[in-house]
Amino acid sequence: MTRTIGALTVDPVFDGTAVIPATRAFAGTTDEQWAPHRRFLDADGNLELSLGGFLVRSGERVVLVDAGVGDGPVGPFVGGRLLESLAAVGVAPADVTDVVFTHLHFDHVGWATRHGEVVFPNATYRCDERDWAHFVGPDPGATRKLEPIADRLEPWSGTGPLLPGIDLLAAAGHTPGSTIVVLSSGTERAMLLGDVVHCPVELLDDEWEGLADVDPDLARRTRIALAKELEGTDVPVAAAHFAGLEFGRLVRAEGRRRWVVD
Ligand SMILES: [Zn+2]
Numbered sequence: 001m002t003r004t005i006g007a008l009t010v011d012p013v014f015d016g017t018a019v020i021p022a023t024r025a026f027a028g029t030t031d032e033q034w035a036p037h038r039r040f041l042d043a044d045g046n047l048e049l050s051l052g053g054f055l056v057r058s059g060e061r062v063v064l065v066d067a068g069v070g071d072g073p074v075g076p077f078v079g080g081r082l083l084e085s086l087a088a089v090g091v092a093p094a095d096v097t098d099v100v101f102t103h104l105h106f107d108h109v110g111w112a113t114r115h116g117e118v119v120f121p122n123a124t125y126r127c128d129e130r131d132w133a134h135f136v137g138p139d140p141g142a143t144r145k146l147e148p149i150a151d152r153l154e155p156w157s158g159t160g161p162l163l164p165g166i167d168l169l170a171a172a173g174h175t176p177g178s179t180i181v182v183l184s185s186g187t188e189r190a191m192l193l194g195d196v197v198h199c200p201v202e203l204l205d206d207e208w209e210g211l212a213d214v215d216p217d218l219a220r221r222t223r224i225a226l227a228k229e230l231e232g233t234d235v236p237v238a239a240a241h242f243a244g245l246e247f248g249r250l251v252r253a254e255g256r257r258r259w260v261v262d
Contacts, residue, residue: 002089003190003236003247003262004188005165005183005184005185005188005189005190006165006184006185006186006187006188007058007059007165007185007186008056008057008058008165008183008185009056009057009058010054010055010056010057010183010190011054011055011057011089012050012052012054012085012238012244012245012246013052013053013054013055013064013068013082013085013086013089013245014050014051014052014081014082014085014245015051015052015053015067015068015069015070015079015080015081015082015085015110015111016051016052016068016069016073016077016078016079016080016081017048017049017050017051017078018048018049018051018075018076018077018078018107018241019042019046019047019048019049019076020046020047020049020076021044021045021046021047022034022040022041022045022046022047023045025047025049025198025211026047026199026208026209026211027209028209029209031045037201037204040199040200040201040243047199048243049077049198049199049241049243050240050241050242050243050244050245051068051069051077051078051079051107051240051241052066052068052079052081052082052085052240052245053065053066053067053068053082053108053240054066054192054238054245055086055089055091056165056166056183058163058164058165058166058185059164060097061097061098061163061164062091062095062096062097062098063096063097063098063099063100063163063166064086064096064098064099064100064120064123065100065102065181065192066100066101066102066108066192066194066240067082067099067101067108067109067110067111067112067119068081068082068107068108068110068111069106069107069110070082070106070109070110070111070114070145071110071111071114074106074107074110077106077107079107079110082110082111083111083119093119093120093121094120094121094122095122096120096122096123097122097123097124098123098124098125098126098163099112099120099123099124099125099126100126100127100162100166100181101125101126101127101131102178102179102180102181102192102193102194102195102240103127103128103131103174103175103177103178103179103194103195104127104131104132104134104135104136104142104146104175104177105175105195105212106141106142106145107240108194108195108240109142109145109146110145112125112145112146112148112149113145113146113148113149116144116148117148118148118149118152123152124152124153124154125149125152125153125154126153126154126155126156126162127153127155127156127177127179128155128156128157128158128168128170128176128177128178128179129155129156129157129177130157130172130175130176130177131175131176131177131178132146132153132155132177133176134175134176134177134214135175136150156168156179158170162181165183165184165185166181166182166183167181167182167184168180168181168182169181169182169191171193171194171196171222171226172215172218172219172222173196173210173213173214173215173216173217173218173219173220173221173222173223174194174195174196174210174212174213174214174219174222175195175214176214176215178194178195178196178219178222179194180192180193180194180196180226181194189235190235190236190237190238190247191235191236191237191238192237192238192239192240193226193237193238193239193240194239194240195211195212195239195240195241196219196222196223196226196239197223197226197239198210198211198239198241199241199242200242200248200250200259201259202223203223203226203227203230203250203257203259204227204250204257204258204259205257206220206223206224206227208223210223227250227257230249230250231250231251231252231257232252234249235249236248236249236262237249237250246261246262247261247262248260248261248262249262
């Protein structure tokens, strides 16, 4: 569903899903811990992670934030639909002016290239320079996937403005260059959280462990700070794996945090 933030439009762009038992997705959690949070699980206790990204359009720019898993499955991460989803909102690969990666894990860069060919031929590719250094070179899979875009890359360095209506908020921990994308236009604001949070449950309770964090302690501090900030605002947020790529808000009522889908 298209959402507007002032003069910006935002569309979720599905690539696929990953269906994983919740107690395995969040290693060390128990059925008892999940009992109050069944609304985030399916009838069999699985967490269904959406895969894909968000298309942000403003004037001349057509910006894809995260690029899914790519063509074909990687374990339980079954992608393949991103280009169809873009076509469904009227966007061809050549129309994309910028591809912004919240971080460089495989399930966010899948459609950066295909068989070594750049998928978005007119796009400038953008990510935090710390993630590029962490993954490209040291990680063979990421290197294979991302090397072909090296000459189209404009890396950023931490918090700051990126494009009209799009600002970056450094949120290290999940990866060294993990970044929150802040959208703003006029008086309206929204945030794309990348993988700082995989499921809204992580915002409800500070004790929750993250998922696949490169630096779990830092990731947890980042998440706790984010939850504190969000509960005092009315800013809608979405993350790369929230069910249905839906936006929601973190509200505090009667001493407890609640997640309210927009
Ligand atoms: Zn991810």
